Structure formats: C-alpha cells, structure tokens
Amino acid sequence: MAAWSDNIRKVEPYVPGEQPKDTDVIKLNTNENPYGPSQRVKNAIVDIDTLRLYPDPTASALVDVLAEYHGVDPSQVFVGVGSDDVLAMSFLTFFNSDKPILFPDITYSFYDVWAELFSIPYERPALDENFRLVKENYYRENGGIVFPNPNAPTGIYEDIKNVEDIVSHNKDSIVIVDEAYIDFGGESALGLIDKYDNLVVVRTFSKSRSMAGLRIGYAISNPVLIKALNDVKYSYNSYTMNRPSLIMGTESVKDDEYFKETVSKVVATRERFVEAIKPLDFTCLPSSANFVFATHKDIPAKEIFQAAKDAHIYVRYFDKPRIDNYLRISIGTDEEMDKFTEFLTNYIQER
Amino acid sequence: MAAWSDNIRKVEPYVPGEQPKDTDVIKLNTNENPYGPSQRVKNAIVDIDTLRLYPDPTASALVDVLAEYHGVDPSQVFVGVGSDDVLAMSFLTFFNSDKPILFPDITYSFYDVWAELFSIPYERPALDENFRLVKENYYRENGGIVFPNPNAPTGIYEDIKNVEDIVSHNKDSIVIVDEAYIDFGGESALGLIDKYDNLVVVRTFSKSRSMAGLRIGYAISNPVLIKALNDVKYSYNSYTMNRPSLIMGTESVKDDEYFKETVSKVVATRERFVEAIKPLDFTCLPSSANFVFATHKDIPAKEIFQAAKDAHIYVRYFDKPRIDNYLRISIGTDEEMDKFTEFLTNYIQER
Numbered sequence: 001m002a003a004w005s006d007n008i009r010k011v012e013p014y015v016p017g018e019q020p021k022d023t024d025v026i027k028l029n030t031n032e033n034p035y036g037p038s039q040r041v042k043n044a045i046v047d048i049d050t051l052r053l054y055p056d057p058t059a060s061a062l063v064d065v066l067a068e069y070h071g072v073d074p075s076q077v078f079v080g081v082g083s084d085d086v087l088a089m090s091f092l093t094f095f096n097s098d099k100p101i102l103f104p105d106i107t108y109s110f111y112d113v114w115a116e117l118f119s120i121p122y123e124r125p126a127l128d129e130n131f132r133l134v135k136e137n138y139y140r141e142n143g144g145i146v147f148p149n150p151n152a153p154t155g156i157y158e159d160i161k162n163v164e165d166i167v168s169h170n171k172d173s174i175v176i177v178d179e180a181y182i183d184f185g186g187e188s189a190l191g192l193i194d195k196y197d198n199l200v201v202v203r204t205f206s207k208s209r210s211m212a213g214l215r216i217g218y219a220i221s222n223p224v225l226i227k228a229l230n231d232v233k234y235s236y237n238s239y240t241m242n243r244p245s246l247i248m249g250t251e252s253v254k255d256d257e258y259f260k261e262t263v264s265k266v267v268a269t270r271e272r273f274v275e276a277i278k279p280l281d282f283t284c285l286p287s288s289a290n291f292v293f294a295t296h297k298d299i300p301a302k303e304i305f306q307a308a309k310d311a312h313i314y315v316r317y318f319d320k321p322r323i324d325n326y327l328r329i330s331i332g333t334d335e336e337m338d339k340f341t342e343f344l345t346n347y348i349q350e351r
Numbered sequence: 352m353a354a355w356s357d358n359i360r361k362v363e364p365y366v367p368g369e370q371p372k373d374t375d376v377i378k379l380n381t382n383e384n385p386y387g388p389s390q391r392v393k394n395a396i397v398d399i400d401t402l403r404l405y406p407d408p409t410a411s412a413l414v415d416v417l418a419e420y421h422g423v424d425p426s427q428v429f430v431g432v433g434s435d436d437v438l439a440m441s442f443l444t445f446f447n448s449d450k451p452i453l454f455p456d457i458t459y460s461f462y463d464v465w466a467e468l469f470s471i472p473y474e475r476p477a478l479d480e481n482f483r484l485v486k487e488n489y490y491r492e493n494g495g496i497v498f499p500n501p502n503a504p505t506g507i508y509e510d511i512k513n514v515e516d517i518v519s520h521n522k523d524s525i526v527i528v529d530e531a532y533i534d535f536g537g538e539s540a541l542g543l544i545d546k547y548d549n550l551v552v553v554r555t556f557s558k559s560r561s562m563a564g565l566r567i568g569y570a571i572s573n574p575v576l577i578k579a580l581n582d583v584k585y586s587y588n589s590y591t592m593n594r595p596s597l598i599m600g601t602e603s604v605k606d607d608e609y610f611k612e613t614v615s616k617v618v619a620t621r622e623r624f625v626e627a628i629k630p631l632d633f634t635c636l637p638s639s640a641n642f643v644f645a646t647h648k649d650i651p652a653k654e655i656f657q658a659a660k661d662a663h664i665y666v667r668y669f670d671k672p673r674i675d676n677y678l679r680i681s682i683g684t685d686e687e688m689d690k691f692t693e694f695l696t697n698y699i700q701e702r
Contacts, residue, residue, distance in 0.1 A: 004524055037400070056370055231364045
C-alpha cells in the first residue's frame with residue numbers, strides 16, 4: 001500500500017436503514033412520517049433563478065421562525081443539515097475533554113460512530129433490565145453526556161425530572177438531550193434551558209415535521225453555547241442550509257395546526273397498532289415515539305424481519321446485544337399498519 | 352466560567368463574503384454566476400409529498416450523471432453540500448499525519464480554518480512575487496497538499512504540467528486540486544486521475560453551474576480514495592444531499608449546452624471588463640476564473656471597496672498581507688460590469 005494510506009482516517013460508518021428504490025413497498029423502517037408536509041410547504045415558491053446566489057449563511061428566516069415558535073431568542077437557535085449534522089457538530093464543538101463522554105449502551109447508533117470519528121473517549125452505562133435509563137450512572141466525572149428522550153430504538157420516554165437530575169448533577173459538562181421524537185410523547189427539556197447553562201436540546205424536521213427529505217435539524221440552548229456551535233459550523237461550511245430548505249422549512253413551522261394534526265394521527269395509529277398485535281403475542285415497550293419496539297413470544301425477530309421484507313414490508317432489525325430479538329416498527333398510516341398486522345397474522349398462522 | 356468551557360473547541364471561523372439582504376445592489380463579491388440555472392432545472396419537479404421520505408443516501412442519481420459527464424465510474428465520484436463540505440470532509444479523511452500539510456500563503460482562506468478546526472499541522476509556502484506557485488516548494492516531506500487551480504483569490508491558472516509535477520513528486524501524500532474555477536479557464540487535472548493514485552480533484556456547482564444556493568460540490572478520484580471519503584461521510588451524516596439538490600443538480604448536468612453558453616458569456620465579459628478598467632489605471636492579474644483580482648496605480652483598494660459599497664456595489668476586499676491593495680471583483684453581466692466601470696470612472700475623476 002502507498003504511504004498515504006497510513007494517513008487516511010479509518011472508521012466504521014453508521015449504517016442507515018435501507019432506502020429501497022422500489023416504491024411499491026410498505027416502508028416502516030426509518031421512522032419517516034406517513035403524511036406529507038403541510039400545504040404551506042406545497043405553496044412555497046422556490047425562485048429557481050435565485051439559486052445562482054448563495055443562501056443566507058445565518059439561515060435567519062428559519063432561525064427566527066423557530067425562535068418565535070419556541071419562545072426563545074434567535075441567538076439561542078442553531079440549524080443544520082438534519083439533526084445528524086447538528087449532533088455531529090455538537091460532538092465536535094462540546095466534547096473536547098480527555099474524560100469519557102457518557103451515553104446509554106442501547107441508544108441511537110450514531111453516537112459511538114461520531115465519538116470514534118472525532119477520537120472522543122466514551123463509556124456506555126447500561127440501561128436497566130426494562131431498558132430504562134439509570135440516572136445515577138451519569139453522576140460521575142465525564143467529558144459530556146448525550147442521550148435521546150424518548151430513547152431510540154426503544155421509544156421509552158424518561159420523566160423530565162430524571163432528565164433535570166442528570167443535567168443538574170453535571171454542571172461541569174455539556175448535556176445534550178436529543179429530542180428527535182419528543183413531539184410524539186413526553187415533556188421537552190426546553191423548559192430547562194433558562195435554568196441550566198450546560199444544556200443543549202436537539203430537534204429534527206425529519207419525523208414529526210414530515211421533512212426527512214429536506215434535511216433540517218436544530219439545537220436550542222443559551223447564546224454562549226449556540227455561538228460556540230456557530231463558530232465551529234462557520235469553520236466547517238459557511239453555507240449548509242440550501243435555499244429550498246430555508247424556504248420550505250420556514251413555511252412548515254408556520255403551519256402549527258397541520259403539524260399537531262399529523263402528530264396526533266400518528267400517535268393514535270401507534271396506540272391502535274400496539275393493541276392490534278397484542279393478541280398475536282407481541283409485546284411492545286411503552287412507546288412515546290413514532291415507532292414501536294416489539295418482540296414476539298416465540299418467533300425470533302430476525303425471522304419476522306426477513307419474512308416481512310420478502311413480503312415488501314420494511315421494518316428495522318438491529319443485530320446487537322440485548323435488542324436482537326426486537327423489531328423497530330415505524331408507524332405508518334392506519335391502512336399500512338392494518339396491512340402489516342394482516343401479514344403478521346397470516347405469517348404466524350402459516351408458520 | 353463553568354468547567355465545560357475548557358472543553359469547547361475554540362476556532363477562528365472563516366468569514367464568508369457579505370450576503371446583503373437588500374436586493375437592490377450590484378453583487379460582485381462572492382463569485383456567483385450572473386446567469387440563473389438551466390431551463391431543465393426550472394422544469395424539474397420536486398414532489399413535495401416525497402419530502403417526508405429520506406433522500407437516497409448514496410445520491411446515486413447525481414453521482415451517476417456526474418460520472419457519465421466526466422467519463423469515470425460512479426465509484427470515483429463523491430458528492431457533498433458544496434465544495435466546502437467536500438473539502439472539509441477530505442481534510443478530515445486524508446490529512447491525519449503528524450507532518451504538516453502544505454498550501455500556498457495566498458489561497459482560499461478556508462484551508463487554514465479547516466486545518467485549525469481538525470488540529471492538522473500546516474505550512475504555507477509563499478507564492479512568488481507574481482503570485483505564481485513555486486512547485487519546488489512542494490517537493491518535501493508533508494502530510495498532504497491542497498491548492499486551487501486556478502488559484503483564489505488571484506485567479507491565476509498554473510499549467511497542468513506543474514500540477515502533474517507536484518502530484519508525481521508526492522506519491523506518499525494525498526494531493527487535492529481544488530478546481531472551483533477551472534471551467535472558466537485552464538486544463539483540468541481530471542486527466543491525471545487514472546495515472547496517479549494520490550490525486551483528488553474537487554469541483555463545485557456554485558460558480559460555473561449557477562447553483563450556489565443549492566449547495567452541491569463533488570470530488571473525483573480513484574475508487575479507494577472515494578470509498579475512504581464516503582466512509583467518513585457516513586460516519587458524520589448519512590443524508591447530506593437533500594431531495595431538491597439531488598433532483599435539480601442532476602438536471603443541471605444534463606444541460607451541457609446552456610452550461611457552456613453561460614461560461615463563455617462570463618469569460619467574454621471578464622476579458623471585456625479587464626480592458627475597460629485598464630485606462631483607469633487598474634492592473635488585473637491574469638485571470639482564468641469568474642473574477643478578476645485588480646489593483647489601482649494610486650488609490651488604495653480599501654478605499655475603492657468602501658466607496659463602491661456606499662454606491663451599492665459589493666466587491667471583495669481581503670485585509671491580509673501581500674493582497675491588501677487588491678480587490679476581488681466577481682464577473683457579472685456586461686450591464687453590471689459597465690455600471691461598475693462607470694462608477695469607477697466617476698469615482699476616480701471626482702476624487
């Protein structure tokens with residue numbers, strides 16, 4: 001091998017869920033919203049001629065509308081290319097200690113990938129036997145903390161009191177609460193932003209806002225931490241948010257009625273689906289997200305995963321310790337979930 | 352200060368050119384194309400309902416069309432959110448040596464920002480007194496090499512033979528040739544890709560393709576280096592290119608006639624403008640880009656910059672050693688350049 005090969009960064013990349021090009025499938029594998037974006041987004045006009053010009057590097061239209069929506073100052077909002085970009089940028093900005101950062105053993109599978117990418121030491125305290133966070137595990141010296149609430153891929157929401165306990169016990173560290181799924185259940189940590197100067201809350205447009213295809217995520221914190229994030233962002237890429245994202249993202253936030261309506265529909269379908277597969281001997285962890293994490297009494301999850309895929313129904317399977325007998329099933333429309341329930345019923349009967 | 356402040360990455364961010372919100376200005380400060388994107392881009396249909404779905408993480412439609420356009424295999428193409436994203440990702444991927452990377456003292460001002468961000472040691476061999484690259488300065492041990500051709504902000508193109516000499520003298524390092532402006536003049540290093548396994552060529556849609564507002568850049572190299580780049584990209588953000596970028600970017604590449612026509616117009620206007628300001632005692636460095644780097648016999652560049660801005664004409668001024676008496680003037684339409692020439696004529700007379 002050439003000498004330069006020694007200088008190439010070696011990584012074990014994150015493997016995203018499959019994005020089948022075949023559109024004739026029921027796609028319940030990457031937690032997308034079954035409903036499209038708001039009519040306001042459809043009515044938004046992207047003037048193609050202006051695409052010759054750079055977008056606003058401060059993304060101020062989007063930042064302002066998000067600040068207003070959440071009742072914070074624009075200096076408290078950072079936007080990026082999906083919450084993955086926001087989280088990666090946060091790791092790069094905030095986690096520069098020799099001490100290990102902490103996140104759960106079972107959680108979003110990108111955290112350890114970012115830690116490896118940026119050579120950040122990390123430890124992964126185990127969730128308890130019910131997949132609950134043990135807050136006391138985070139009461140020790142660390143270089144930072146990150147966890148999702150609700151957690152992924154379990155869907156379990158931790159009470160905001162526990163979140164606050166972790167934040168308040170770690171005043172020397174930055175604590176990132178990844179709220180990708182909070183709109184589907186639970187209380188946000190946003191109410192704690194004014195009280196703690198070490199808290200960063202991260203959100204995404206990809207789930208509750210039906211805009212995974214546009215790539216928009218954001219962080220809310222105090223102006224000091226948001227400035228630190230922006231400084232790093234401007235040291236990486238001045239113009240991350242393209243014009244269509246800025247225009248359509250802004251319109252989306254303005255339609256709160258549609259947003260709440262679709263979120264309610266997804267939540268209602270989730271509860272309906274959980275009840276529907278119970279008689280088939282499935283158990284779901286209590287979900288506050290737009291997916292359920294389900295296990296069957298007898299049939300290995302991997303087998304169901306493969307059989308569903310053969311029937312053109314995509315769900316997510318993680319071949320990882322402790323969760324390798326679970327399926328993560330995104331919540332689609334009632335009709336899609338009925339079809340999946342029907343498939344499961346037949347599959348179990350014929351097996 | 353709280354203890355966490357020690358762990359925050361401190362950076363001196365890149366400062367992009369101003370993006371005035373006032374549209375009633377002549378904007379010649381960030382090297383955008385005065386002509387809008389192709390009619391094919393205008394005709395492209397972005398189905399808003401599909402925005403609920405993640406984009407193709409491999410960006411294969413765009414990768415395939417670029418591969419075909421450049422006569423390479425799709426495994427040789429990497430795409431990102433503007434060439435800044437592609438370059439930043441390349442620094443992170445390829446420049447992991449303890450030896451310093453090398454780039455010119457006068458060049459794109461993001462290179463040292465990325466080196467600082469990722470803690471990469473670097474040295475900056477000086478351009479000669481005519482702002483030409485001294486290739487022999489790059490014939491020494493290093494951790495990688497990066498330079499633009501044509502260079503920015505000078506606009507000077509180095510003969511492809513010199514580029515090849517640098518690549519061939521550095522078989523143990525990755526050499527990145529940043530060809531943001533190559534469509535406006537000079538021979539691309541793409542012809543050397545098959546010959547050298549240490550060469551990466553970076554391109555952008557922001558200048559010649561009239562699409563700064565969409566944020567698309569790409570790299571072409573051999574499949575080994577492109578895979579290394581993709582591995583790091585997938586470790587950072589699986590879905591960087593949003594659906595509008597994929598759809599409209601692909602359409603743009605398909606309209607080669609319009610592309611060549613607009614590039615020719617910009618080049619013709621550039622030559623016309625250089626001649627027009629000569630009688631006003633301006634000297635321009637020989638430009639192969641969509642901008643000129645101009646200095647006046649008597650009047651300090653900073654004064655002209657400010658006077659032009661007061662007259663709602665934006666050009667770029669760099670308060671940096673060796674170039675602080677130059678203006679970087681993007682090439683607009685003939686009409687815009689005539690207005691700027693008229694302004695300069697009056698300004699010099701009345702001064």
